[in-house]
Amino acid sequence: MQANRITFFYVLLMTLVVVSSNILVQYPLSGTLFGISLGDLLTYGAFTYPVAFLVTDLTNRQFGPKIARRVVVAGFAVAVLFSFAVASPRIAIASGSAFLAGQLLDISVFNKLRRQTWWRAPLIASLIGSALDTLMFFSFAFAPFFSFFGPNDDFAIGSAPIFGVLAAEAPRWISWALGDFTVKVLVGIVMLLPYGALMSVLKPMPGVEKTA
Template identity: 30%
Template sequence: MNLDRRMQLFVVLAAVFVTSLVVGDLIGVKLFEVHVGSVVAVMSIGMLPFPVTFLLTDILNEFYGKKAARYVTWVGFFMAIFAYTVIAIAVQVPWAPLTRAPDFKGTVESAFNNVFAGSQRILVASMMAYLVGQFADITIFNLLKRTTNNRLLWLRATGSTLVSQLIDTTVVQFVAWTGVLPTATIFSIIYTSYIVKLLIAVGLTPFIYLGHGIVERKLGIKPVVLGADGEPLPESTEPVSVSVASN
């Protein structure tokens, strides 16, 4: 079975997006510091895949439209639930007695639970913030694309991210750390995390244009063009074809 380039790209984008989402949730229990001038940003390492998801959401919106972007958003959500379920079961499964031996060199119960049981709370927080943030991003992206008559790529890409990430950052940090960290610390994490995300969003602008150029010129895939009603114009919604080779 031969898949056309449009379908191949969609599968790759969706796979990398979902992987980035789930990995970000799993590693989110680790906090680190970013020094931006005199500002010290305390952040979750879960934002490490943020630039990847930012670029992928933009490309999905631009080349496949809001329905495809929302579809991938739901797929990512249910994969996060699947990951949460598997981790919850793994935490509850009894450990082998040999792991409690003093000379055992592998991973022990306390270390495993400290990381993965903690990740369960991060996963819940992330899933709540993820849906709200993603749908806000998709809606604002398409609104800006329509109001600018499909021009000003930088505006819709960056503008949608600035709003959606403010929502996402606020929700995920409060759900993840309430009762664990002082409220003042949570607000500090939200503020500093958002500042760093703003800088990343602006810094990624050249890469957005680069990615669009590669998809259009190298792969020959055209962006979706929105009409005045916000729906894709017929000529911009070329069908995805699947050809089956037979001997």
């Protein structure tokens, strides 16, 4: 019964993170920093989405990959429904597809590394999962090639300096993707702090590490 309650809590957390990220990813940062237009570099969703990997990794550590996949699928289903209500269909489709692929990859990598040094599994799994998630999401959401998912965003496909400073220019969504992944890497490292702090509280259930 307690395990079911904890699992339900993980699903709620996952849903909250994904839905909020789907809203925030539609809003580029405002203002400038050192003359760099932050709107060309990042969206607000970059700061919230990496928390989803923390939720997945904690679930995987405590209950194993089977339950972690259930949390991901449940969170995916609920989040997609909410996403269609709060975001454009194209954003919802891109987010759902990228979320599912990235999280399932995270679970697989985490599971292979779970017996190594405590920080390796959550860090490496989240970075690899984030890379796939970023590639899929920004391509599906903004690349003109995938316009069959929905209309193009003129601001997103407009030209902008890569990383907001480099002489080379590319569609703004590519700069967003690079900036987004950079932030995910940084946040992924920061997420090791709560992960490490919770390790002594959220211990693996009996048999999880043996059967993983």
